[in-house]
Amino acid sequence: MGFVTDRPIELTPLVVQVQAPDRGGVASFLGLVRDHHEGRGVLRLDYSAYGPMAEAECGRIVAEAEARWQVAVALRHRVGTLQVGDVAVAVAAAGGHRDEAFAACRYVIEEVKRRVPIWKREYYADGTVGWVDPTAAVQHA
Amino acid sequence: MGFVTDRPIELTPLVVQVQAPDRGGVASFLGLVRDHHEGRGVLRLDYSAYGPMAEAECGRIVAEAEARWQVAVALRHRVGTLQVGDVAVAVAAAGGHRDEAFAACRYVIEEVKRRVPIWKREYYADGTVGWVDPTAAVQHA
Amino acid sequence: MSSSVAPGLTVRVLLFGSYADALGFDQVELALASPATLDDVIAHLRALPGGDRLPPKPLCARNLAHVGTGEPIASGDELALLPPLAGG
Amino acid sequence: MSSSVAPGLTVRVLLFGSYADALGFDQVELALASPATLDDVIAHLRALPGGDRLPPKPLCARNLAHVGTGEPIASGDELALLPPLAGG
Numbered sequence: 001m002g003f004v005t006d007r008p009i010e011l012t013p014l015v016v017q018v019q020a021p022d023r024g025g026v027a028s029f030l031g032l033v034r035d036h037h038e039g040r041g042v043l044r045l046d047y048s049a050y051g052p053m054a055e056a057e058c059g060r061i062v063a064e065a066e067a068r069w070q071v072a073v074a075l076r077h078r079v080g081t082l083q084v085g086d087v088a089v090a091v092a093a094a095g096g097h098r099d100e101a102f103a104a105c106r107y108v109i110e111e112v113k114r115r116v117p118i119w120k121r122e123y124y125a126d127g128t129v130g131w132v133d134p135t136a137a138v139q140h141a
Numbered sequence: 142m143g144f145v146t147d148r149p150i151e152l153t154p155l156v157v158q159v160q161a162p163d164r165g166g167v168a169s170f171l172g173l174v175r176d177h178h179e180g181r182g183v184l185r186l187d188y189s190a191y192g193p194m195a196e197a198e199c200g201r202i203v204a205e206a207e208a209r210w211q212v213a214v215a216l217r218h219r220v221g222t223l224q225v226g227d228v229a230v231a232v233a234a235a236g237g238h239r240d241e242a243f244a245a246c247r248y249v250i251e252e253v254k255r256r257v258p259i260w261k262r263e264y265y266a267d268g269t270v271g272w273v274d275p276t277a278a279v280q281h282a
Numbered sequence: 283m284s285s286s287v288a289p290g291l292t293v294r295v296l297l298f299g300s301y302a303d304a305l306g307f308d309q310v311e312l313a314l315a316s317p318a319t320l321d322d323v324i325a326h327l328r329a330l331p332g333g334d335r336l337p338p339k340p341l342c343a344r345n346l347a348h349v350g351t352g353e354p355i356a357s358g359d360e361l362a363l364l365p366p367l368a369g370g
Numbered sequence: 371m372s373s374s375v376a377p378g379l380t381v382r383v384l385l386f387g388s389y390a391d392a393l394g395f396d397q398v399e400l401a402l403a404s405p406a407t408l409d410d411v412i413a414h415l416r417a418l419p420g421g422d423r424l425p426p427k428p429l430c431a432r433n434l435a436h437v438g439t440g441e442p443i444a445s446g447d448e449l450a451l452l453p454p455l456a457g458g
Contacts, residue, residue: 008214010153011152011153011156011169012151012153014154015152015171018418019173019226021176021225021226022175022176022177023173023175024172024173024174024175025170025171025172025173026170026171026173027168027169027170027246028152028168028169028170028171029155029166029167029168029169029242029243030166030167030169030236031165031166031239031458032160032164032165032166032167034162034163034164034165034237035162035163036163047457048386048387049432049457050384050386050450050452051448052434053431053434053435054457056434056435057434057435057436066380077457077458084162085160085162088457088458089457089458096175098170098172098250101170101258102170102243102247105168106243109458112457112458113455113458114455115436115454115455116455116457116458117386117431117450117455117457118454118455118456118457118458119386119387119388119456119457120456121387126238126406130389131387131391131453131456132456133453133454133456134454134455134456135454136454164295172370188369189298189299190369191296191298191343191362191364193346194343194346194347196363197294197346197347198346198347198348218369218370229369229370230369230370235353250304250370253369253370254367254369254370255367256348256367257367257369258297258298258362258364258367258369259344259367259368260298260300260365260367260368260369261368261369262299272300272303272365272368273301273368274365274366275366275367275368276366277366280339
């Protein structure tokens, strides 16, 4: 399927993938690696995935969005070592109307965070390393 | 200012303009020229603007979004002759959290449609030409 | 395209899109008795040939910002009558 | 790493992230008495050295889909215990 990749993610090919002459609106989202997490400086991080299930779950999420709204959706999540500013996840949703495009884009990123088996190990500026647990976090992007 | 341009619009430079190490989410929207409008085939269209006011109004909208949410916003609207599939308008909003990025992006595109003095003349497949009046339209993207 | 009055005020009025098509020009200098509002400008233009295709309360701008038709105007203002917006 | 029972079932269990760190391995074949659920798999793993760092009700997958810990399992299943997800 190719939802999960160890290569840098570019947004433009995803937009091209979903656009069509009858689709007037493309909403997209990029999740980027931030330089901090709960007040600690982040140098880089490693994303790892349960690959076959991550592919399957991404496919289910995209299919759900495309069935619920009149949209085409593209989705990529990166794994491996990422630096601050790198794109970790990208979603593009194209529809005839912007309401649908925004709703579908938002749905996909929320469901990716909730359901796709991917884990994040952060390397902090203070030399420590830790698995990120969003269920324990005060807030997250 | 340069919010209004007669050159093709690319999304990536807008994303680069707003991203920063402390901003983890970038929401964006592209408005593309569709091949139909209220059931009529569209071949191409001309966007025209009240240039100085369009620049001023875009600047006000961006400033409002940046003041209301913790985001950086980039905005471009194209004028001149556009073909089906061309980008008419692009918005990118980057923030620490995706809620803010989505909210700001949505606000900007809604306000652009509501307030920026730009007009659209459509060239239809049946040879006719018309100014688009969204206030009279049943629906629009 | 001016009516001479003293004391008065002089403004520039820009027309766009279908409104420029209706009146056959896209800008005009007007001299009006003072005080005046945009309603006076609109009334003047609606009395011209093709002016019946302007609505009585169009979207208006004064010096690059949206204003209502009751907005007072001053000499030197750049005014504009804006057909329904269709950007985005 | 197997308990011999007949009739029984054999499943593969994958561990990820902090759970693999806790137990020191990232996959294991288990033979269990039939019928069995994921709760039986979890109980087995929690009894191993380091297993106290697995929660009693972790996120679970069976054959690449999310399931609850009460899910019945069958021979040949690929099961997985998933630490808190952190994608996106």
